[in-house]
Amino acid sequence: MSVTNLLFGTATPKVEVDDHPRTGIIDIGSNSIRLVVYQGPPRLPAIRFNEKVLAGLGRGLAATGTIEKSALKTAKVALARFAAVAREMECxxxxxxxxxxxxxxxxxxxxxxxxxxxxxxxxxLSGGQEASAAGYGVLSAIPEADGIVGDLGGGSLELVRVRRGKIEDSVSFPLGVLRIGPMRAKRGKVLERYVARLVRAAGWAARGQGLPLYLVGGSWRALARLDMELSDYPLPIIHQYPMTAATVTRLSRTIPQLSKPRLKAIPGLSSGRIATLGDAAALLGILMRQLGSKTTIVSAYGLREGLLYGDLKPAARALDPLIEAAREEGRLLGRFPEHGDLLDRWIAPLFVTEPPAVARLRHTACLLADVGWRANPEFRAERGVEVALHGNWVAIDAPGRGMLAQALYTSLGGDLAAADPVERLATPAEIQSATAWGLAMRLGQRMSGGLAGPLKRSRLTDDGVSLTLTLLPADRGLYGEAVERRHAALAAAIGRKPVLAIA
Structure with a gap:
C-alpha cells in the first residue's frame, strides 16, 4: 500500500501510467498555495499536475500580524481540494x-x-530552510549556476550564494512582494533605504559584483513574461530567460503606463500577479544595485524542486538533467529505448573537435531523434522543432534550444534551411553544425532501421577527405538507395566524398 493510501486510510491498489512513482508537494506560500505532482526519473521528474490558488495569506500581515479571515477560508478550501486530488492521483x-x-x-x-x-x-520551513530549497531548486535546473539566487515570495525574500553545485551562504529578509506596497507608497526612497540597510547589515552588499542574480518566484517570473512580450521574444519558455539591469529599469518605467486589459492579454501572465508587477520590478532594481549584479537569469525551478533535489544522493545529483530528461522522453515516445545513446556514439567520430558543452547538445538531439515517428509524415520535421523549442527542458539556453531544433528538423526530413525561428536563436555557425548532426542522425536511422544491431556492427569515419561508412559483408544489403542518398547528402554538407567500405 502506498504512503498516500496509508495517510488517507484507503486500500485502493496503485495504478501508474508510468513505471515511476508519483510525488506530490503542497506549497503553502504567502501569496499562493500550490499542489504539484511529479513523476519520472528522480533527477528531473516531469510535472503531471500543477494547480495554484492565490490565497494571499501574507496580505496585511505586516500591519496586523495575522492572516486575514478571508485568506484563511480560501486556503482551507484549497487544501481540501489538493488533499483530495493527491489521494486520487495515488502519490x-x-x-x-x-x-x-x-x-x-x-x-x-x-x-x-x-x-x-x-x-x-x-x-x-525556517527562513534558512526556505533559502536552501530555493538554491537547490536553481542548481537542479542550472547545474553550472554561479551567482546569487533571489527567491521572492509573498512574505519574504531569500538570497542564496550558489557555486560549483553547492550552497555557500544564505539569508532571509522580510521583503515579500505583499509587504513592499506600503513602503513604496510613502514619499522619498523609503524602500531603497530599507533594503540597503537590511543588505548591509547582513553583509551582502556588493556580493553580487560581476555575478548573475538567478530569479525565483512568481512575481519575478511575471516580470520576465512581460519583458518577453514587449521584446517580441521568439520563445514562450521562461526558464533561463536573461534580463539586464537596464531592462529592469525600463520595465519599472513602463509598467505604470500599461493598462490592465493590455497586461491581461499577455500569454502566461497570471492576472493575480498584475497588481504586484511594479513592486516586484522596484525591488529587483534596488536589489541589483545593492548586490552589484548587472544581469539576471530566470529559473522556472525553485523551492519545490529544491526539496526534491535536496533529498537525492550525490550520485543522482551529479546526473545531467538535460540528458536524463531527453533519455526519458525518448524512452516514452521512441520505438527503441537504447537507440538514442547508440546513435550518438555512432555519429560522434564526425564531431570529435566539439567542446563538451556542444557535444551534450548533440547527444540530446540523438536521444530525441525518434520522437516524431508517430506524427503525420508531412509534419514530422515540425514536430521535432516543437519538441526542441517547447519541451520542458532545463540546463539549456535559447541558442542551445535553437541548435536542438535544427538538428531534429533536419533529421526528421526538413530541408537544409533554418527552421523558424531558429535563426533568431542560434548563430549561422551553430545552425550549420546542428544541420550536420541532423543529417548524420538521419543516415544512421535509415541505415539501421532504428535498430541496435546495425549501429553496433557498422562505423562512420571522417579522414578529412572521405566520409566512410563501413559495413560487415553480411550487412552489405543494408546499403540501399535511400541510405546511399543520405550518405551523399551528409558528405556534401561537410565537404567530403561519400565512400562505402565492406570489411
Whole structure:
C-alpha cells in the first residue's frame, strides 16, 4: 500500500501510467498555495499536475500580524481540494510545506490545524530552510549556476550564494512582494533605504559584483513574461530567460503606463500577479544595485524542486538533467529505448573537435531523434522543432534550444534551411553544425532501421577527405538507395566524398 493510501486510510491498489512513482508537494506560500505532482526519473521528474490558488495569506500581515479571515477560508478550501486530488492521483509520497506567512502570523497555527484535519502533516520551513530549497531548486535546473539566487515570495525574500553545485551562504529578509506596497507608497526612497540597510547589515552588499542574480518566484517570473512580450521574444519558455539591469529599469518605467486589459492579454501572465508587477520590478532594481549584479537569469525551478533535489544522493545529483530528461522522453515516445545513446556514439567520430558543452547538445538531439515517428509524415520535421523549442527542458539556453531544433528538423526530413525561428536563436555557425548532426542522425536511422544491431556492427569515419561508412559483408544489403542518398547528402554538407567500405 502506498504512503498516500496509508495517510488517507484507503486500500485502493496503485495504478501508474508510468513505471515511476508519483510525488506530490503542497506549497503553502504567502501569496499562493500550490499542489504539484511529479513523476519520472528522480533527477528531473516531469510535472503531471500543477494547480495554484492565490490565497494571499501574507496580505496585511505586516500591519496586523495575522492572516486575514478571508485568506484563511480560501486556503482551507484549497487544501481540501489538493488533499483530495493527491489521494486520487495515488502519490507515493505527499509533502506539505509552509513558508513565511504561516511562520510569522500569530494565527498561522489555525491553518496548520486545518491541514492536519485533512490528514496533511505540515512542515513550517525556517527562513534558512526556505533559502536552501530555493538554491537547490536553481542548481537542479542550472547545474553550472554561479551567482546569487533571489527567491521572492509573498512574505519574504531569500538570497542564496550558489557555486560549483553547492550552497555557500544564505539569508532571509522580510521583503515579500505583499509587504513592499506600503513602503513604496510613502514619499522619498523609503524602500531603497530599507533594503540597503537590511543588505548591509547582513553583509551582502556588493556580493553580487560581476555575478548573475538567478530569479525565483512568481512575481519575478511575471516580470520576465512581460519583458518577453514587449521584446517580441521568439520563445514562450521562461526558464533561463536573461534580463539586464537596464531592462529592469525600463520595465519599472513602463509598467505604470500599461493598462490592465493590455497586461491581461499577455500569454502566461497570471492576472493575480498584475497588481504586484511594479513592486516586484522596484525591488529587483534596488536589489541589483545593492548586490552589484548587472544581469539576471530566470529559473522556472525553485523551492519545490529544491526539496526534491535536496533529498537525492550525490550520485543522482551529479546526473545531467538535460540528458536524463531527453533519455526519458525518448524512452516514452521512441520505438527503441537504447537507440538514442547508440546513435550518438555512432555519429560522434564526425564531431570529435566539439567542446563538451556542444557535444551534450548533440547527444540530446540523438536521444530525441525518434520522437516524431508517430506524427503525420508531412509534419514530422515540425514536430521535432516543437519538441526542441517547447519541451520542458532545463540546463539549456535559447541558442542551445535553437541548435536542438535544427538538428531534429533536419533529421526528421526538413530541408537544409533554418527552421523558424531558429535563426533568431542560434548563430549561422551553430545552425550549420546542428544541420550536420541532423543529417548524420538521419543516415544512421535509415541505415539501421532504428535498430541496435546495425549501429553496433557498422562505423562512420571522417579522414578529412572521405566520409566512410563501413559495413560487415553480411550487412552489405543494408546499403540501399535511400541510405546511399543520405550518405551523399551528409558528405556534401561537410565537404567530403561519400565512400562505402565492406570489411
Amino acid at each position: 507515493s509520497t505527499l509533502r506539505t510545506v509552509a513558508t513565511a506567512a504561516v511562520r510569522d502570523a500569530r494565527n498561522g497555527g489555525d491553518l496548520i490545524a486545518a491541514a492536519e484535519e485533512l490528514g496533511l502533516k505540515v512542515e513550517t
